[in-house]
Amino acid sequence: MPRKGMRSIFFKPSTSTSSLPPPPSPQRTFSDSLMDENIETAEKLITKWDDSKVPTTTALFSGTRQEAKQYLNAVKGLQSAMQYLVAQDSTSSTLVRAQLLMQLAMKTLQKEFYQILSSNREHLDPETVTTRSSVDLRSVSDYVSDYDDEISITEDEFRVSETERVSMLAMEDLKAIAESMISSGYGKECVKVYIIMRKSIVDEALYHLGVEKLSLSQVQKLDWEVLELKIKSWLQVVKVAVGTLFHGERILCDHVFASDSGKRIAESCFAEITKDGAVSLFGFPEMVAKCKKTPEKMFRILDLYEAISDYLPQIESIFSFESTSNIRSQAVTSMVKLGDAVRTMLTDLETAIQKESSKKPVPGGGVHPLTRYVMNYLTFLADYSGVLVDIIADLPQSPLPESYYRSPMREENPPASELSERIAWIILVVLCKLDGKAELYKDVAHSYLFLANNMQYVVVKVRKSNLGFLLGEEWLDKHKLKVREYASKYERVGWSAVFSALPENPAAELTAEQARACFVRFDAAFHEACRKQASWFVSDPKFRDEIKGSIASKLVQKYSEFYEKNRVGSESVRGFLPDDIGKYLSNILCNGDSGSVSSHSSSTTSSSHRSNRR
Template sequence: METDGTVEALPIKEPPENDSVTFESAVKIILQWDSTAVRGVMLFDDGDGNEIDQYLEAVDEIQRSMELMAISESHDDDRRKGKGAIQIAMARLEAEFVNILTCPTNPIYSTSSSSSFTDSPNSYYEEDYLDYNPPSEEAINHLRSIVERMDSVGHLRNCVQVYRNVRKALINVRFRCLGIEELSTDNVRKLETEALEAKLKRWIRVAKVCAQVLFPNEKQLYAQIFHGLGIAIEDVYFMETVKDPAIQLLNFAEAMSTCRRSIERMFIILKLHQTLSDLLPDLEVLFQSKSSEAIRIQAAEIFLRLSAAAKEILWKFENAVLGELSTIPVPGGTIHSLTAYVMKYIIRISVYKQTLVELLESKTSMDFRYSDDLKIPDMKFMELGEQTRLALHLIRILVTLQFKLEEKSKQYEDTALSHLFMMNNVHYIVQKIEGCPELKKMIGGDYLKQLTGIFRQAAISYQRSTLASVLNCLRDEGMSYTTTSWSSAERERLKSFNALFKKVHETQAAWSVPDLQLREELRISISLKLILGYRTFLGRCSDAILNRYVKYTADDLETAVLDFFERNPISQHSRNRSDFRTD
């Protein structure tokens, strides 16, 4: 029966003879949309809402009539006519279903040609997917309406299969366009660190897109379309849709977790571990069903292997510092490459503080003492306050570095240069800690004070070693106060001073203090000690001695000290200095 353009549902009973008009009109609507004139036209593609409703109601009417006819022995012709119309309608609805699925509102999901589509991996970015607009509510309603009609005639499983095939193809296309390579464990093992970091950077972006956008949207879309229709295997179909990209993503992480655990790959491992840690809750929700537990279990196992790898590499790093065996002293007492490497490593470790704190607090964490290594000074942990195991481990590495630096300082024949080397390197360590708030917080004030004390003592020892012999020439201890003996002593002291300062000048100019502020502070300190003593001594000398034996003025000394720590041979400077007196 038809009222106001809508078809009312009929009660399930033998239809009256005059109701066959409604059935006939429904069949006619189905056949009209199967005619040659509209064969290539999509009903749901920007179609008239009334026409869509009319078509769906026609399908409903035919199906209701067919159910009534099934309990009647008459209407054989109508049953054949209705069956044919239903077959035509199902083919039409399946085509409409596929069309809607492949042409949602966002072109990023479309396989159709458009200006935004390209096979270049660099054209797709995480932001494109995070801004993804899901199919409109109208599109979802249309898909749901089609599914309900196909379900009513027993075509639901076919519909789900079509859905799976279409969506799987679309997901695979999008995944390929994101530019993830399929790498084996051997491929990963052979990659240089720089190349591996580049691939990891892309993997992280793609993994976030898949776990937080593509896969959840796909699961949600499936639920919106098929929920409540009694499909007990819905998670199986979702799993089949996203299985290939999910497995390929995990294969890269799997290869990383099983490849060699070298020190250079520490931060790649940590970055991957941190990313997987962030994504595991999403993966737990996405793959919570029995059919997809393999993905969930594999991700969890990879995460555990990455945890073990990170801890193992951390221990390897400390052992590598302890085992560093270079015996050639660095020129000029500058920063040793070991010091720079260790501090760079430790600062980078502090970026992953939270991850490593959690790893090291586990029951399988390390014992910080080396019972068979008696050379390294034992750490007084009880005096360092309440530190995390990560902080204690970093301090342990610094103690090991300090021990190695002390060993290397003994490679210098010049005691002053040995102290300068320790001063430079410990100062570098302190400055790096001070410049990294996170690391400074972890290390704590107590150990930082110890390091600062070591630096200051090295600076004092250096100045004493450098200036002691020079300043001794300027003291009046042991000098006789008779005129003849005083003049003779003055002459000998000045000759010794001139010779010793010339040597100090040449030596110190070739040495190095890389830190500009420290360099300036040392020069000022040396100048003050040197010039004060020199002026006092000259004030006691006779004019005859001053006129004949004084080689340097106080200003000359101050200028000469400016050459200190420049790592240049003094001859290059002395050629340009006309104000230094000669014998």
Template sequence: MEKSSLNNYNSFNKNGQIQSPRTRQTTISFSNDTLDQQSEHSNRENNTDNLLGGAHQVSEDVNEFIGVISAIDDKSSGLPEIPDFVKSFSEIIESKIKRYNSNGRFGKIEEDDLFFMESVRRISKLTNVLSEFSSDTNINSSLDQTSVALQHAMVFLEEEFRALLEDSRNDQSSDPQNFHKFSSFNSKNQQEHSDRCSIQREPDSGDSDDYPAYSPEALTKLREIATTMISAGYETECCQVYYLSRRNAIRNQMMKLEREVILNMDDVVKMPWEVLETEISRWINMVKTWSEIIFPGEKRLGESVFSDYPQIRQGLLSNIVRTVVIQLLDFSEATAMAKRSAEKLFKYLDMYEALQNLIPAISGESFSDDLMAEVSEAADRIGESAVSIFCDLENSIKSDAARTPVPGGAVHPLTRYVMNYLKYACEYKDTLEKVFTKQTELDKNYINIPAVSNNLSTQDLERESESPHNLDTVVHTTPFAIQVVTLMDLLDANLGRKANLYKDPSLRNVFLMNNGRYILQKVKGSNEIRQVMGDTWCRRRSTVVRMYHKNYQRETWNRVLQCLNHDGLLINGKANKPLLKERFKIFTTIFEEIHRTQSTWVVSDEQLQSELRISISAVVIPAYRSFVGRFKQYLDSGKQADKYIKYQPEDIESLIEGLFEGNTTSMGRRKT
């Protein structure tokens, strides 16, 4: 459009200025003095209404003016003198800012605020349009006025933006008492068992949608200010305020909750485990709070404030998240570098799970793939440490070469340690499956499955393939399941060597029976480890334990039963009294020796103890009762009979009930 087009739209007044088609009143040329006077008497409603109405009229005139000069194609042709309402419009905005600064009424009257925000956006457009005619010296004065007014408006909005973001009245989460309900995690740090490290449990339920707790009105104002500043070319200032405010808000929350971990890598690597364990628990709680509450909340806030600018929102959220995540990963990296030991496994697995849960929290369009890759790599390194610790259990079993047998054939401490370790490790079965599978993918040779002989005192097994640990008994031959089977094989081989420390074959079988039963009960008592080993393994383990039981009975009580053999005691219906007396004497001697010895042996499993006693009684008592009943009559009555028949069947049964208690029991005699 040429200059003539501008003339067609507007007429010139007598001073040569562009005149709007509307009839203009000189009284709406607002000076600073007039506006200040109006501010001092704001309670006068009529004057306020007139002022607001006049300001709206000027704003509409400016809008029309912007449309007209925007349509000019030849910007080099310049403009006639700028109309007075352009200056008035700049003064209106300047005066409005002064009023807001003096009485703090921004955000109190919605109509005023909406008009002000629209005016700022309009003067931004006016400044941009006028700058296209910057070669025209006639407009320099007007351009300077609009530019200054715009700059002052941006400074004001920047401060209001910051105040809204940091206003504790709008963000209830600044109160740690309010925020605590969103992040109250169980800190169950007591040891559930002496063989297991403390495990951090799931967080209590909390409404994470309440963070950050800005009111709908505050969110609307934040969105309006952000949109105005960005559209006016002040994107950098807007984003900087938002980034710093939200970053500081996150830091403050963590400090108020005493969950901020401020440790460098050297501190972590050198830290005693007792201290590091506490720091890990705090770190896990922090990751859960951020991944389940803060990150989703920050994402919702960004989507609300920068709804019209998705790329800006994505960049801001990515930067905020990266700042936090890098701090988390630094601690994780340092922990992975610390010296590894068996008791650290469960905390490492907790850390791995926390990092795995962090990935979906920071996934999506708002966050970079590089950041998620860094989290994933950190989780892999923690997982690698966990795998290494778990596999080190092999060396612990192999190196346990005690030279002294456990008194009484009781369950060996190594058995308790390994089985409790496996029991609690299998509570992390899904996690361990992931880390073992991942490590297998990274290094096909990482998991070394040694060829372990299934040494279960297999002289009583028909063939080695009957061992309950063969892989064909395991339901799923995953890398983790194979590792568990390997550890079981190593444990059995170690127990076989420890059994050979007992000179008494009977005690050797009691030792293997005790440990085998303990292993079986631990597997049956844990759904997780039973899922790994399978029902077939349990049945075959039960068979092996019963075999030890039979071996014990054969080694111990066959000698007793041989004394009660009837052969050779009656010849042509007459008793061989010397041989009969000798048999009774030998029985008493052998039984008392067995009782004296085996009452000190230990069978701590009550069911197994009962089964042993019942099986012994079922074999010995009927044979002894039959022997006494048949041959007592051939002995001389009275004291001579008591001399050879020291115990009645009831006495024997009572004494059997005292076996395997771990204490020496006096040999009593029931009087007939």
């Protein structure tokens, strides 16, 4: 159309309107022609793949990928034409025609989107998706978008398996369709299909993994044996769910809706797909924490806490969207409640030790059940020192005397120091209770043997477990000295009558009558001590040998000197030979040997416990 200035030059105005030429018909511009061409191209492809003309078994994206790309380009061209026509004349018949074509195209793409999701369930499983890094996905995305002919990704080019190859191409197809539908204003239709398909996959996966939607009342009514099995199952499930299922779903969602306009859609899709399963999964530990708290539940509670603590960074990364904040909150809440439960059980443990009031002495002066229970409990607790440091932070406790214990980590690691001092305090409470239990024995030597046995048990348990690392060498050395002190007092009191039956100087000159009297007294005292102590025992074989070796070495030395000096002339009453002393001593302190503490039994118990954990 000529501009106004040109028209003033070539066309002279006439005073008579009847002489004016008819208005010129609108001239078509290059843009008009281009848009018409876009519509015509789109119409050919869109009508070709119309449901009414294409068998249901035939899919656009299962054929030649070049044609699928042409179809998406045609939709893009149709969209440009529609935008142009709206600006020119929003009521034109051409625009109506274009709109009808777009609706038909979106219907086809929606069907293709569904078919790709449905037919590639195995290839789009989270495990397969997770194995490919984001770098791999970008490489494939660039490769697919830049290649104009038939797409063929070989194993040599990307070093991927056939399953991974199909998976990545399916992801690219979904991404291309989603971008086309969203940019055309049909995002809701695309999202609806995606959520329905992927949510069913996630829910089905969680179901097969064993995730149940239990209420608090249902969990609280479960027997502990049943609940423990569910906890063990949960510990396995959370590993798969966080590391593979939710992670893979997030990768897939972010990739399919990777365009600028699709990022918010990716967030809403992922939240809708995972929220039910994730809240149910991460809510289970909170319900366990609210169950009745008994000592045997402590370690499973710690297993749950440790698992959430380990996976929390991944949980926060995977569920980083604002719309999934409730899932992050649920995981944190469960961890807090589990920590509260552990603190309550630790306090209850200390209270139970202080209230222990049994009045029956342990037969033979062996290891008290309280000592065994608490030390085994603390040994297992030490395996969780990493999480216990956080759990017991700022938990009030009675102050330890500086002279009794000072944590070796007080300066370099205050939180670990708190844990060390709490464990040292619990052991001190046990040892104080044992002092009271020792008074139940009528024989003083027996009470010292009881204290030596129990202190030795404590030392061995600490030395052969992580308790040794927490309490430090100074603590161990101090309590080893206490073991030797108790053993020495037992030896002195328990064998004083035997030693005093011999002259203070065994080599001194004695009359035959005096020598015979000493032999009689020694024989009677020695056999009485052996008879009495035959019912006593030391549970640690090595410790028992050390005690008997100490007694034998001192007794044999003194008796040998006396025997060699006085054996002549005292044959009628002379006792046993010095070499027989060891034989007689072999029969003492052996009753109840099955309760021994050895490195084998200790390590076996610890290994058994750890094997039952996650």
